[in-house]
Amino acid sequence: xxxxxxxxxxxxxxxxxxxxxxxxxxxxxxxxxxxxxxxxxxxxxxxxxxxxxxxxxxxxxxxxxxxxxxxxxxxxxxxxxxxxxxxxxxxxxxxxxxxxxxxxxxxxxxxxxxxxxxxxxxxxxxxxxxxxxxxxxxxxxxxxxxxxxxxxxxxxxxxxxxxxxxxxxxxxxxxxxxxxxxxxxxxxxxxxxxxxxxxxxxxxxxxxxxxxxxxxxxxxxxxxxxxxxxxxxxxxxxxxxxxxxxxxxxxxxxxxxxxxxxxxxxxxxxxxxxxxxxxxxxxxxxxxxxxxxxxxxxxxxxxxxxxxxxxxxxxxxxxxxxxxxxxxxxxxxxxxxxxxxxxxxxxxxxxxxxxxxxx
Amino acid sequence: xxxxxxxxxxxxxxxxxxxxxxxxxxxxxxxxxxxxxxxxxxxxxxxxxxxxxxxxxxxxxxxxxxxxxxxxxxxxxxxxxxxxxxxxxxxxxxxxxxxxxxxxxxxxxxxxxxxxxxxxxxxxxxxxxxxxxxxxxxxxxxxxxxxxxxxxxxxxxxxxxxxxxxxxxxxxxxxxxxxxxxxxxxxxxxxxxxxxxxxxxxxxxxxxxxxxxxxxxxxxxxxxxxxxxxxxxxxxxxxxxxxxxxxxxxxxxxxxxxxxxxxxxxxxxxxxxxxxxxxxxxxxxxxxxxxxxxxxxxxxxxxxxxxxxxxxxxxxxxxxxxxxxxxxxxxxxxxxxxxxxxxxxxxxxxxxxxxxxxxxxxxxxxxxxxxxxxxxxxxxxxxxxxxxxxxxxxxxx
Numbered sequence: 001x002x003x004x005x006x007x008x009x010x011x012x013x014x015x016x017x018x019x020x021x022x023x024x025x026x027x028x029x030x031x032x033x034x035x036x037x038x039x040x041x042x043x044x045x046x047x048x049x050x051x052x053x054x055x056x057x058x059x060x061x062x063x064x065x066x067x068x069x070x071x072x073x074x075x076x077x078x079x080x081x082x083x084x085x086x087x088x089x090x091x092x093x094x095x096x097x098x099x100x101x102x103x104x105x106x107x108x109x110x111x112x113x114x115x116x117x118x119x120x121x122x123x124x125x126x127x128x129x130x131x132x133x134x135x136x137x138x139x140x141x142x143x144x145x146x147x148x149x150x151x152x153x154x155x156x157x158x159x160x161x162x163x164x165x166x167x168x169x170x171x172x173x174x175x176x177x178x179x180x181x182x183x184x185x186x187x188x189x190x191x192x193x194x195x196x197x198x199x200x201x202x203x204x205x206x207x208x209x210x211x212x213x214x215x216x217x218x219x220x221x222x223x224x225x226x227x228x229x230x231x232x233x234x235x236x237x238x239x240x241x242x243x244x245x246x247x248x249x250x251x252x253x254x255x256x257x258x259x260x261x262x263x264x265x266x267x268x269x270x271x272x273x274x275x276x277x278x279x280x281x282x283x284x285x286x287x288x289x290x291x292x293x294x295x296x297x298x299x300x301x302x303x304x305x306x307x308x309x310x311x312x313x314x315x316x317x318x319x320x321x322x323x324x325x326x327x328x329x330x331x332x333x334x335x336x337x338x339x340x341x342x343x344x345x346x347x348x349x350x351x352x353x354x355x356x357x358x359x
Numbered sequence: 360x361x362x363x364x365x366x367x368x369x370x371x372x373x374x375x376x377x378x379x380x381x382x383x384x385x386x387x388x389x390x391x392x393x394x395x396x397x398x399x400x401x402x403x404x405x406x407x408x409x410x411x412x413x414x415x416x417x418x419x420x421x422x423x424x425x426x427x428x429x430x431x432x433x434x435x436x437x438x439x440x441x442x443x444x445x446x447x448x449x450x451x452x453x454x455x456x457x458x459x460x461x462x463x464x465x466x467x468x469x470x471x472x473x474x475x476x477x478x479x480x481x482x483x484x485x486x487x488x489x490x491x492x493x494x495x496x497x498x499x500x501x502x503x504x505x506x507x508x509x510x511x512x513x514x515x516x517x518x519x520x521x522x523x524x525x526x527x528x529x530x531x532x533x534x535x536x537x538x539x540x541x542x543x544x545x546x547x548x549x550x551x552x553x554x555x556x557x558x559x560x561x562x563x564x565x566x567x568x569x570x571x572x573x574x575x576x577x578x579x580x581x582x583x584x585x586x587x588x589x590x591x592x593x594x595x596x597x598x599x600x601x602x603x604x605x606x607x608x609x610x611x612x613x614x615x616x617x618x619x620x621x622x623x624x625x626x627x628x629x630x631x632x633x634x635x636x637x638x639x640x641x642x643x644x645x646x647x648x649x650x651x652x653x654x655x656x657x658x659x660x661x662x663x664x665x666x667x668x669x670x671x672x673x674x675x676x677x678x679x680x681x682x683x684x685x686x687x688x689x690x691x692x693x694x695x696x697x698x699x700x701x702x703x704x705x706x707x708x709x710x711x712x713x714x715x716x717x718x719x720x721x722x723x724x725x726x727x728x729x730x731x732x733x734x735x736x737x738x739x740x741x742x743x744x745x746x747x748x749x750x751x752x753x754x755x756x
Contacts, residue, residue: 066697106747
């Protein structure tokens, strides 16, 4: 129970369904503030208090479990390391993978619980080959993408009571009816461990901010930057290039090279990515057999799924979209869907441009 | 759990004594500000001063020396900050043993932020304050502070020795007797001994809710000769040391609870000591690698502070809670998360061990059946907590 409306209503529904429910708030940061500021972040004492009061209202016991060390090791440090390596990670996925449905679930099972129930928007379906993870009814709130890292074993010990609810507004209305004080609490945004929302500044403190060159695709220096980590593939704003492009068109970040601390820019067309591949994959339910299969692929939490062909061979998963992606950063997660069903996911290690350098 | 069948956290707060509750209700039902001049005020004042006299008698102090506060934390803050602010011009530094309660630690830390130098004094593996280090740190100090009984591990220090060494060094001493009062003999007069003026024991903190009184009531015993600055300023009540309308019902209830605790103390010490021995023996035979922490003899009778290797205290607390048994890790919480115990760390244990302790504190309502149930439930809980604490899960790692 994060202290937000979703987990509070999820807990209420679990109680109503007759489960023996215990509320658990995860302490993920020991440096959390005391009070909320705006809609950012989580893990303040006020959030823990909101969660506690929701549990009180539901008449269930409530505990705060400290996963701050694991969160630091597996999510925050990983986030920094990924940026250092020039990749763009999704810390919420990492948290689901390593904390909520790993550390928390393992601990819960050891302590005698049967499952973890969360306020995520996604649905579980009993399919012919076991449990399947599907998109939520409310497309706008669907969180199946960030849950794509869950495997069959994790799904078997998970409940998502909100997945079938057609809209978040209904969840808020239900919270209000149930007398939960968090009914109108704003949704949390951004990265919870960067409470002021200044990801660049936060990274600069940890990765360092060293001046480096901005190059075009031919290798010519067209500007400078204050730290390559601050850039992500597809980014247009904040480049401050001294030399205009010959054709006068806007330029976008095509590549981040952390070792040489350089950023490569080029025209929008050059972002087009014809192929993505990775070796770190998992299946949300039954395992995919080696070979070729059709699917939809989604490469960001709020990106549209694209029809694609995937090939699993020799431990490498390669995906070719019907039409090229518009900018992909290594480190991003690609989630594969079969209709509404999540097939699985992989971390993008390699991308192939749709446009040759001299195009 | 809302209604624990077995409450073994008396050191956190003890069940309210019915007699204290009745005294509170009776006083609260009568209107009157103890500082008012009229009849209603005089009545309230009479109830208040009777309570002060009765509490003073239990503490073996003069009534004028008893200053009521909002609890132990305020009493400690008044002593620590008040003694520092009113220190003699030539005195420097606060003498602070390791493993003190957070009321003391955080108050001293705040003074450090104001420029106060600190002389730290170690505790030994049983959490006893090292007397030689303590004595050596005293000369020239503004004051020293020390726990009579450690609230986590239950170890009882030699308060008489601490007091006489402060008196000899000419340094003021505050004793935090919150965890000791009602469980071991506490005598302000004896410990102050022949000390005069601001030297030796000059202040002693106690709290009502640890002995069956209400929460929100405590007292600081302040020797006549002490130089102490006030935290609160206002109406000049209580020797100008603690302004604010006086809490007559709270004082009345505290006095009743203190008298009862003192009247029962020796018999309860024997009874609870025997129960604790049975609990500890049972734990050690079921979990052979468990360790009783703290001084095995010189300890608060109802306290069993136990290290369960490999089992996170947080997980154990949860498992026992689910089984209807209320215990504590003993350490301070930040937003519901137990910190590694600074006391256990100061006793020379590792960070991991400082998260693997449980504090069982027995009290007035504890009986044989409670111990039976705990011993029946504990072995499986330890096994389970060890499994849950493996593979770096949560705070037990």
